[in-house]
Amino acid sequence: MKYIPKKPIDKTIQGQADDQFYNNHPEMIDVKGQRIPVDPASKAHGKYRDEWWDIYFAKGGEVDAKETKKKSPKDPKEPCPYVGHIYVTVLDELTNDKINKGPVQIIGPMAEKKNTNKAGLAKFFTLEKGNYEVIVRVNGYVEHKVNVPVAKGIQHVEAKLKRPVLEIIELNFTDGFSINKWPSGLPITGPQWKSAANPDLPVCYKKASKNAKLDVKIKLTPQPVGTLKIDIIGEETASALKFEKKSVSLTGTEMAVKDIRVKAGGFPDEVKKTKLRVQWKYTADSGKNWANMNTTGDHNVYLVFNKPLVSPLYDFGLEKATGYVNGDADIAGKINTGIAADLTYDPSAYRADANPLKYYDYGSCLCMNNAILMEYLCKTLGVKAKVVYVWGGDAANTVVFYHGTSAGIYGSFRVLAPANGMAVLNPHFTYHAQTQTGGITYDPSYGTVSMITLNETAPGGSRRTGSAWPPANRMVVPPASWRCPH
Numbered sequence: 001m002k003y004i005p006k007k008p009i010d011k012t013i014q015g016q017a018d019d020q021f022y023n024n025h026p027e028m029i030d031v032k033g034q035r036i037p038v039d040p041a042s043k044a045h046g047k048y049r050d051e052w053w054d055i056y057f058a059k060g061g062e063v064d065a066k067e068t069k070k071k072s073p074k075d076p077k078e079p080c081p082y083v084g085h086i087y088v089t090v091l092d093e094l095t096n097d098k099i100n101k102g103p104v105q106i107i108g109p110m111a112e113k114k115n116t117n118k119a120g121l122a123k124f125f126t127l128e129k130g131n132y133e134v135i136v137r138v139n140g141y142v143e144h145k146v147n148v149p150v151a152k153g154i155q156h157v158e159a160k161l162k163r164p165v166l167e168i169i170e171l172n173f174t175d176g177f178s179i180n181k182w183p184s185g186l187p188i189t190g191p192q193w194k195s196a197a198n199p200d201l202p203v204c205y206k207k208a209s210k211n212a213k214l215d216v217k218i219k220l221t222p223q224p225v226g227t228l229k230i231d232i233i234g235e236e237t238a239s240a241l242k243f244e245k246k247s248v249s250l251t252g253t254e255m256a257v258k259d260i261r262v263k264a265g266g267f268p269d270e271v272k273k274t275k276l277r278v279q280w281k282y283t284a285d286s287g288k289n290w291a292n293m294n295t296t297g298d299h300n301v302y303l304v305f306n307k308p309l310v311s312p313l314y315d316f317g318l319e320k321a322t323g324y325v326n327g328d329a330d331i332a333g334k335i336n337t338g339i340a341a342d343l344t345y346d347p348s349a350y351r352a353d354a355n356p357l358k359y360y361d362y363g364s365c366l367c368m369n370n371a372i373l374m375e376y377l378c379k380t381l382g383v384k385a386k387v388v389y390v391w392g393g394d395a396a397n398t399v400v401f402y403h404g405t406s407a408g409i410y411g412s413f414r415v416l417a418p419a420n421g422m423a424v425l426n427p428h429f430t431y432h433a434q435t436q437t438g439g440i441t442y443d444p445s446y447g448t449v450s451m452i453t454l455n456e457t458a459p460g461g462s463r464r465t466g467s468a469w470p471p472a473n474r475m476v477v478p479p480a481s482w483r484c485p486h
Contacts, residue, residue, distance in 0.1 A: 005053070006062035008110070017056040018125075024051070037125050040083040041152045084150040086124040086157060090116050090136055093160040095289050099138055104159075108132030108150070136161065139226035140284060164224045166293045168280055169195045169254075170217035173299075177204040177308055182316035182357060190215070193299055202273075202300040202315055206307065206382070210266035214243060215258045216296075223253045231287065232260065234278040237295070240265035243278065267303055270327040271381055273319065274301050305331060306382030313380065316357055321377040332385070332437045333449065335377050339370055340447030345421035347429070364421065368469070370444040371433035378437050385437035389469040391430070392457035396466070398473040400458040401430065404484045413463070414456035414486065420446055426455070428486070431469055456484055 018035070022028055025048070028036045038052060039045045057063065090102040098120025105113045109130035114122040127150050134157050136144040141161040148155050172190030179188045179202060192201035205212060220228070228250040234243035244263035268274055277297035281290045302318040310317070324338030325331050344364035351358070351365045356373040359365045365373075371387045378385035391399045392413035399412050411428035419425045423445075432452050435442045441451045454463045458477045 003053075003057060003063040005056065006064040010061055011112075013056060013059050013061045016059050017052055017061070020055050020059075021048075021052050034123075037085050037123075037154070039153070040126065083129050083152050084127050085154045086127060086132060086134065086148055086150060087154055088116070088122045088124070088134055088136070088157045088159055090120045090122070090138065090159045090161060092141075093162050094291065095285075099161065102136060102138045102161075105135045105137075106132045106148075107135065134159070137225045140224055140228040142222055143225055163284060163291060164220040164222055164228065166230075166250075166280075166282055166291075167195070167219045167221070168216045168294060168296050169219045171278075171296050171299070172215045173203040173212060174215050174259075175211065175213045177206075177304070177313055179204050179302075179315050179318065180312040182314040185312060188315065191217075193296055195294070195296075200298075200300065202302055202318070204302040204304060204308070204313065204318060205267055207271055207303040207305060208266050208269035209303075210262050212243075212262050212267070214260040215256065216260060218250060218255050218257055220250060220253050220255065224250070227251050228284065230282040230284050232257065232280065232282050232293075233263070233290075234260070234280045234296075236265070237277045237279055239268065241267065241276070248282075267301065268327075270303060271305050271322060271325045271331055272303055272327040273322040274303060275299065276301055304381045308382050309379035309384065310376060314355075314357060317377060317380040320357075320360075321380045324377070325381070331381060331383055332374075332378060332435075332440065332442055335374055336435070336442040336444045336449070337447040339374055339377075339444040343370060343373075345370065345423055345445040347423050347427065349422070366433075367429075367431075367443075367445045368433040371435045374435040374442060374444040375437075378435070383437055385435055386467065388434050388436050388441065388451075389466050390432045390434065390452055390454075391464050391466075391469075391471070392454060392461045393464040393471065394458075394460045394462075394475075395473070396464055397471045398475060399431070399464070399471050400461045400475045400477060402458040402477040402482065402484060403479045404428065404486045406486060409484065409486055412457065412461070413454040414484065415452055416455045417446065426486075428456075428484075433469070456486075458482070 022035050030036055038048045086106060088104050090099040100116060100118050102116040104122040106124050109128040112124055116122045129151055132148045132150055134146050134148050136159045138161055142164055144159045144161055148157055170191040171193040173192060181188055188201050192203055230248050231246045232248055242264040243260050245260040248257050275298040277295055279295045280293035283290050302322050325334045328334050346364040347366050349364050349366050351362060351369045356376045359369050359373055375385040375387050393399045401412050403410055409428050411430050414428045416426050442449055459482055
């Protein structure tokens with residue numbers, strides 16, 4: 001080479017020189033149409049090097065006059081500063097698929113940018129000796145960097161690109177029935193689950209529902225280049241319930257993804273409290289390959305029979321009602337026996353609290369409170385129920401009281417029943433309250449089923465029922481005219 005080129009090399013003229021050189025030398029093009037690089041160290045390629053530089057200077061490449069002048073006339077040959085090449089192959093680490101049109105940049109004594117071809121290859125020719133940083137930045141992948149020393153020959157670099165690690169760090173059920181906290185009354189709002197400082201809040205759905213919707217927050221580690229486009233699936237680990245969201249675009253280090261819906265299956269077809277665990281995964285190639293994310297949960301879900309009939313709907317009421325039923329088909333029957341087991345029956349312990357859930361604080365109450373509580377818990381689960389009052393009287397709107405021969409006996413009827421809580425054997429009642437639902441009468445004070453049977457009333461009296469207590473009229477049999485024999 002007669003002259004030393006002025007640096008940096010003019011890329012436009014370099015490309016023109018390449019085109020003419022390879023047009024002159026078709027033998028330097030391989031069977032795949034790829035140009036064979038001129039080897040800067042090969043004696044056999046010496047004539048090619050000289051010819052290329054002649055073309056470069058002929059097309060307007062500038063000569064470094066100062067450096068050219070330094071050449072010794074006794075040593076007219078100048079070592080070529082362009083001694084090596086870098087071939088970068090870009091692949092997906094998970095699939096080993098070659099990545100086409102992937103941007104690759106080299107930075108060092110020379111700098112250049114290229115996109116990979118269909119074979120995932122980017123070639124950088126005739127580079128000056130030195131250390132280069134190869135940077136690959138493909139949309140949706142983590143940036144890949146590697147240092148490559150260039151001397152003689154070709155340096156092969158395999159850049160296996162990684163996707164970021166995806167982790168759901170928050171999950172929020174956005175539909176379902178609204179729940180309030182007992183006893184504060186404050187609404188329970190999402191997110192119900194977090195990977196750190198988990199609030200562990202419940203949600204409520206109708207049993208067998210297939211319409212749940214979720215919002216999540218996804219953490220990306222490390223941040224990808226540009227946008228990562230994926231489809232997401234979440235599979236409940238103990239059932240066929242599956243959530244799905246297609247065409248999700250993720251950027252940055254955290255991203256909210258809204259409106260993830262049920263794809264298949266549904267909640268269990270039972271009234272109970274259940275705990276869900278959901279294993280998440282994603283695909284960036286339309287389902288060809290899947291990468292696991294994390295598992296979220298436990299997610300506490302109250303499953304009710306139908307839309308709740310109480311407002312506000314309290315978490316404590318759901319906890320009690322679903323706990324009593326726990327998947328049994330006999331919803332009312334389980335609530336009936338559950339109340340009888342939890343609360344001591346005390347015919348003298350009237351509780352005047354507005355919300356029957358308060359009765360649990362006392363631990364005991366009378367029949368009216370028990371019946372009201374059962375009605376409330378049934379309605380909490382979306383089951384219609386009502387309280388029915390029973391008394392002894394001679395007309396539908398009249399109660400008739402009487403005295404007994406023993407001290408303290410006073411009431412409108414007597415029943416044959418075992419001692420229960422604070423109620424004595426075969427007690428006398430002024431009235432008794434029960435709960436009706438589905439055409440069946442329940443007695444949560446005793447945990448029994450069927451309308452109470454009266455063993456005794458005042459003369460001329462019989463069992464009377466109504467939806468309120470007391471009835472409009474009240475009578476008392478004078479003790480002098482009649483007393484019961486008990």
